[in-house]
Amino acid sequence: MKLISVFLLVLTAGILQGCVFTKIASVPMRLGGAVISIVPGVGNSAHDAIDTAADGVDDIPI
Numbered sequence: 001m002k003l004i005s006v007f008l009l010v011l012t013a014g015i016l017q018g019c020v021f022t023k024i025a026s027v028p029m030r031l032g033g034a035v036i037s038i039v040p041g042v043g044n045s046a047h048d049a050i051d052t053a054a055d056g057v058d059d060i061p062i
Contacts, residue, residue, distance in 0.1 A: 022057050022060055025057050029053060029054040030051065032050060033047040033050035033054070
């Protein structure tokens with residue numbers, strides 16, 4: 001019974017912290033953009049596009 005109440009407490013805390021779920025998606029996008037940015041020529045424009053998409057994911061109200 002105690003395990004169920006702890007699980008419900010953790011689940012409720014996770015739901016209330018919606019920004020954590022968007023960070024799970026946006027952090028790998030930003031890391032990929034940083035890696036791509038070292039490619040000469042197209043790296044900076046690709047990084048900017050990925051960064052804009054990651055900002056859009058961060059703005060999703062979950």
